[in-house]
Amino acid sequence: MSTLQSHISRHAPSWPTALAKSALPLAVIAVLATLMHTLLAPAVGPFVTNVLCNTGIAIMLAVSLNVVNGFTGQFSIGHAGFMAVGGYAGGVITYYGSLLLFGSPAAQEGLFTTGSLLFLGGCLLGGLIAAAVGYVVGLPALRLRGDYLAIVTLGFGEIVRVLLTQTGDVLFTADEVREAGVLKTVTSVGGALGFGGVPWYNNLFWTTLIGGIILLICYRLKRGSTGRAFLSVREDEIAAQAMGINIAQIKVRAFVISAAMAGVAGVVFAHQPGVALNPNELNFNRSFEILIAVVLGGLGSISGTALAAIIVTILSETLKDPPTVILWGLAAIALSLGLSVTRHFGERRATGAALGALIGGVLAAVLLAAAALKYGEGLRASMNAIVPAPAAGAASPAPVGLWIAALLLTTLAVLGAAKWKTARAGVAVRCIKIALIGAIIVAAVEAWRLLAGALGVDLGAYRMILYALMLILMMLLRPQGLLGIHELWDAGRLLRPARAGKGAKA
Amino acid sequence: MGSLYALIALGYTMVYGILKFINFAHSDVVVLGAWFSYVFAVKTLPAMGIPPDQATWWAGGLVLIMAMAACAAIGFVIERAAYKPMRKAPRLNVLITAIGISLLLQNTGQLNFVFGARPAGMPALVPTTPWSIGGTGEPGSFGVKINPVDVIITLTAVALMVALQVLVYRTKLGSAMRAVSHSIPNAALMGINVNFVISFTFVLGAALAAAAGFLYAIKYNLQQTAHPSWVMLGLTAFVAAVVGGIGNIRGAVLGAYLIAAVQQFGSLYISSELRDVYVFAVLIAVLLLKPEGLLGKVTREKV
Numbered sequence: 001m002s003t004l005q006s007h008i009s010r011h012a013p014s015w016p017t018a019l020a021k022s023a024l025p026l027a028v029i030a031v032l033a034t035l036m037h038t039l040l041a042p043a044v045g046p047f048v049t050n051v052l053c054n055t056g057i058a059i060m061l062a063v064s065l066n067v068v069n070g071f072t073g074q075f076s077i078g079h080a081g082f083m084a085v086g087g088y089a090g091g092v093i094t095y096y097g098s099l100l101l102f103g104s105p106a107a108q109e110g111l112f113t114t115g116s117l118l119f120l121g122g123c124l125l126g127g128l129i130a131a132a133v134g135y136v137v138g139l140p141a142l143r144l145r146g147d148y149l150a151i152v153t154l155g156f157g158e159i160v161r162v163l164l165t166q167t168g169d170v171l172f173t174a175d176e177v178r179e180a181g182v183l184k185t186v187t188s189v190g191g192a193l194g195f196g197g198v199p200w201y202n203n204l205f206w207t208t209l210i211g212g213i214i215l216l217i218c219y220r221l222k223r224g225s226t227g228r229a230f231l232s233v234r235e236d237e238i239a240a241q242a243m244g245i246n247i248a249q250i251k252v253r254a255f256v257i258s259a260a261m262a263g264v265a266g267v268v269f270a271h272q273p274g275v276a277l278n279p280n281e282l283n284f285n286r287s288f289e290i291l292i293a294v295v296l297g298g299l300g301s302i303s304g305t306a307l308a309a310i311i312v313t314i315l316s317e318t319l320k321d322p323p324t325v326i327l328w329g330l331a332a333i334a335l336s337l338g339l340s341v342t343r344h345f346g347e348r349r350a351t352g353a354a355l356g357a358l359i360g361g362v363l364a365a366v367l368l369a370a371a372a373l374k375y376g377e378g379l380r381a382s383m384n385a386i387v388p389a390p391a392a393g394a395a396s397p398a399p400v401g402l403w404i405a406a407l408l409l410t411t412l413a414v415l416g417a418a419k420w421k422t423a424r425a426g427v428a429v430r431c432i433k434i435a436l437i438g439a440i441i442v443a444a445v446e447a448w449r450l451l452a453g454a455l456g457v458d459l460g461a462y463r464m465i466l467y468a469l470m471l472i473l474m475m476l477l478r479p480q481g482l483l484g485i486h487e488l489w490d491a492g493r494l495l496r497p498a499r500a501g502k503g504a505k506a
Numbered sequence: 507m508g509s510l511y512a513l514i515a516l517g518y519t520m521v522y523g524i525l526k527f528i529n530f531a532h533s534d535v536v537v538l539g540a541w542f543s544y545v546f547a548v549k550t551l552p553a554m555g556i557p558p559d560q561a562t563w564w565a566g567g568l569v570l571i572m573a574m575a576a577c578a579a580i581g582f583v584i585e586r587a588a589y590k591p592m593r594k595a596p597r598l599n600v601l602i603t604a605i606g607i608s609l610l611l612q613n614t615g616q617l618n619f620v621f622g623a624r625p626a627g628m629p630a631l632v633p634t635t636p637w638s639i640g641g642t643g644e645p646g647s648f649g650v651k652i653n654p655v656d657v658i659i660t661l662t663a664v665a666l667m668v669a670l671q672v673l674v675y676r677t678k679l680g681s682a683m684r685a686v687s688h689s690i691p692n693a694a695l696m697g698i699n700v701n702f703v704i705s706f707t708f709v710l711g712a713a714l715a716a717a718a719g720f721l722y723a724i725k726y727n728l729q730q731t732a733h734p735s736w737v738m739l740g741l742t743a744f745v746a747a748v749v750g751g752i753g754n755i756r757g758a759v760l761g762a763y764l765i766a767a768v769q770q771f772g773s774l775y776i777s778s779e780l781r782d783v784y785v786f787a788v789l790i791a792v793l794l795l796k797p798e799g800l801l802g803k804v805t806r807e808k809v
Contacts, residue, residue, distance in 0.1 A: 147527075151528075151741075155741070468608075
């Protein structure tokens with residue numbers, strides 16, 4: 001053992017190198033965040049920035065749920081509860097802190113002010129409190145099997161919601177706060193009327209920064225020993241125990257980490273412009289939206305979950321009056337990615353799949369570019385989120401051409417994977433299944449839009465029906481989600497020419 | 507209230523007993539049952555020449571039977587379409603499917619051309635003036651006021667439960683159901699048509715849920731189908747089933763009345779806002795202390 005250790009310590013990088021290597025992604029994230037905030041945000045206008053921020057928040061929530069549902073295989077459907085706890089904690093800090101320090105709860109201009117320090121402090125504290133709550137929720141998880149755990153977590157979400165509606169009214173002036181003392185202040189968060197005064201500190205910079213950090217944490221988690229422990233618990237608890245993993249500790253750890261990240265996401269959500277925290281909005285429907293992003297993207301896949309979160313958020317935004325082309329583009333992306341990383345193809349056939357994926361990706365890019373050009377001005381409309389684009393008229397000539405394009409796309413994707421002479425039947429079937437899912441999603445949305453045009457009804461309610469149908473279909477056709485447990489970046493491996501005789505990598 | 511929970515809990519219990527699977531969509535069948543009975547009462551009765559306000563007992567019974575039939579059909583369709591293909595799938599996937607169906611039912615029912623998004627009140631199918639037992643109805647006199655609606659609810663529920671009891675313990679079909687809940691392969695070996703029994707269980711559960719919905723509707727106001735009060739109703743009934751021992755019919759009934767009592771007394775003495783919290787508190791307590799429920803069997807996991 002000593003020779004092994006000396007061997008390792010000889011080859012391990014010196015500590016400055018190690019530090020630089022770990023810090024590099026953080027630096028990249030910081031640069032990206034700055035770029036997005038200074039260049040992208042003014043370019044696309046406040047409405048799209050808002051959508052992007054919401055997407056970022058959805059990604060954060062979805063990957064945090066992925067830690068406990070996907071990596072560890074537990075079934076937790078009360079995630080909105082953690083988000084609520086964190087959000088309210090952070091909101092309390094920022095709001096009452098602003099009241100006490102500055103006298104007014106309005107947000108301060110500029111990026112790095114004392115107010116944003118409060119915001120960051122709120123993030124930290126929100127995350128910590130949510131982590132503590134996650135610990136409490138994780139403890140019963142040790143004794144409960146899947147179905148019961150689902151009910152208990154659901155109950156937890158509801159309990160949080162009910163308790164939050166019982167809180168007192170928001171205090172408005174600094175004097176009232178000083179009078180009331182700490183305990184009463186902390187519990188005056190508006191009750192059922194919502195916590196409306198939280199200053200809106202969030203913008204694209206913070207969303208990207210915090211979101212990037214959370215994604216980085218998830219990635220490191222998955223690759224490290226903790227992630228492997230999580231995955232082993234998911235696959236077979238008894239075998240994991242036999243290997244010496246303390247599954248009780250692992251499960252609780254999963255809950256704590258997941259809750260902490262959800263809490264931070266909740267704080268960011270609370271400070272999002274246009275949001276007033278309301279416990280009745282952070283209910284089971286919200287948990288379900290997060291859950292569907294995780295299930296759709298693939299239980300256990302960070303990139304898949306993030307992608308699905310993007311899809312779900314943009315779906316919610318644009319399904320009020322969808323610019324069709326964007327949706328086709330999204331479906332095409334989803335399709336091609338699902339194809340490209342399915343390991344079932346094996347190394348040799350994978351090149352065919354990757355080819356199909358490339359073609360799909362190119363077509364998707366073309367479609368998206370067309371959409372951007374066509375609807376660019378419409379998308380830079382006002383901040384009012386009710387009508388994102390006056391696309392009703394402009395979208396009608398699109399459908400037929402797009403149906404054809406989509407058909408071509410799916411055929412290409414299927415052929416791309418199956419055209420190599422030695423393709424197996426199973427491969428083709430899987431391609432068809434995935435293509436079918438994508439096509440059904442888009443067709444459903446298209447049908448919905450047409451129906452709305454015909455009936456003139458409000459489409460908001462149909463959104464949940466669409467989600468529900470998507471979920472059921474996913475479970476029937478491809479239960480592991482779009483990407484399964486694999487990541488987006490694994491596709492690179494599949495593009496390299498295969499060595500003869502090598503099977504699929506572990 | 508306890509009777510309502512009991513009817514719904516029976517549905518949960520039966521499905522779990524047979525398939526070891528918790529049917530999240532069950533509470534939505536209750537909602538549908540309530541709305542179906544509303545639709546039948548308002549539309550069909552007048553079509554048959556009976557104005558709804560002056561309906562008699564047997565008209566109410568007719569609505570009940572129609573609602574039960576409609577929900578039974580829906581239960582059958584759900585089972586065939588969504589649960590049957592997933593019989594061999596891992597538990598998580600089936601649960602997610604059930605959630606999906608639950609949301610589908612809720613939101614479809616809310617659409618404007620189905621049931622609409624506004625609450626509705628059932629026409630009075632049964633007399634609602636309270637009876638007083640002992641003493642006069644004056645305030646200050648020592649008597650008990652009983653609303654005949656409650657009496658009817660309890661009596662109907664009890665009648666249905668007794669009928670279920672007879673079915674499960676005295677008939678051949680009931681024996682088949684019990685056999686399938688013990689072991690599916692062995693039941694098949696004994697010549698029982700397992701698919702039929704499973705479908706029948708779902709249908710039966712759906713019918714009971716419809717009855718519960720109807721009974722709920724004649725007492726309370728009907729909210730829209732996606733309203734959270736329905737979710738609480740179903741969830742409480744599920745908790746009742748778990749508390750009594752899921753998979754156990756008598757346990758479900760016992761658990762239901764217990765939970766109802768806890769709810770009422772808790773609301774009375776502590777706080778009525780936290781009613782839902784009591785239910786979950788009881789659930790967590792039972793799951794931590796006696797996970798198999800009050801009347802359930804302890805199953806040890808074999809490694």
